[in-house]
Amino acid sequence: MTKRRLPMIEHADTLSLKALRELVTGLVERADRADIRIEALGAENQKLRDENAQLRIENTRLKVDNQLLRDEIARLKNLPPRPPFRPSGMEQATSDKAVAGKEKPARRRGPKGDTGKVTGEEVLPASVPPGSRFKGYKDCVVRDLVMRVEVVRYRRECWVTPDGDTIIAPLPAGTQGGFGSNLRRFCLMLHAHGQVTTQRLTTLLNDVGVEISKRQVIRFLTERLDGFHAEDAAVLHAG
Missing domain, CATH: 1.20.5 (Single alpha-helices involved in coiled-coils or other helix-helix interfaces)
Structure with missing residues (x-):
């Protein structure tokens, strides 16, 4: 056609x-x-x-x-289970979309509320010409973050009782595999709230001077978490 x-x-x-x-x-x-x-x-x-x-x-x-x-x-295979943490929802928290029906609260301006928690004080000298008069100090509160690796040698006392039993002083609570509780809290916080993978955690800790393996980091995130669950529940209950 x-x-x-x-x-x-x-x-x-x-x-x-x-x-x-x-x-x-x-x-x-x-x-x-x-x-x-x-x-x-x-x-x-x-x-x-x-x-x-x-x-x-x-x-x-x-x-x-x-x-x-x-x-x-x-x-x-008797492998450790997955960490019992849910994603922190960081994507939703940082999204530009406003929550329906909720207005963004106005940002309060004014003095910071942590000025009463000063942890250190340092006097800064000024270069002045001869004959100047001292008029006191002008305070300025500066916030900073210090990450420091500590390797502590605990000398545990050993005693022998009259019955022949040996008593050794216990390590501080939370110590696991030669690592302290603060290091473990740091790993749990970054993994649960910051969504940092175990490989990146291992690299970060080794870069700052902590000699640790990826297997040990996985143990931090999967084993012996009852104490941290109890601490989390206590904080939630206290408000």
Whole structure:
């Protein structure tokens, strides 16, 4: 079937009445065919959207099944379980989208509330010409963060009782595998709240001078967490 060629619209002023009718009829037919094609494309687009949604649901289900299989394999191999921490929601907290129905509170301006918790004081001398009079001090509170690695040798007393039993002084609470409780708290905080991986934690600690392996970091995050759970519950209860 040969495609009928319509007259040029630019020459409509010179066309006869019959030619104008043919032009309008042809344009209407083209518009109808375009509408039919648009409807077909819309139906195909909706079908693809439905298939995409179904694939997303199937993908989520497969991820859940995969994680269940991983947990079962870890249980059969007696591997440590996953850390009992949920993501901190950092993405939602830092999102630019405001929470529906809630207005962002106005930022309060004024003096800081931690000026009464000064941990150190240092006098800064000034270079003045001879004959100047001392007029006191002008205080300025500066906040800073100091990360320092400590390697402490605990000399544990050893005693022998009259019955022949040996008593050795216990290590401070929270000590595990030659590492203190503050280091373990630091790892738990970065992993749970900062979403830092175990590999990055290991690299960070080695960079600042703590000789520790990735296996030990994993132990920090998975073993003997009852004390930290109790401490967390006590803090939550105290408000």
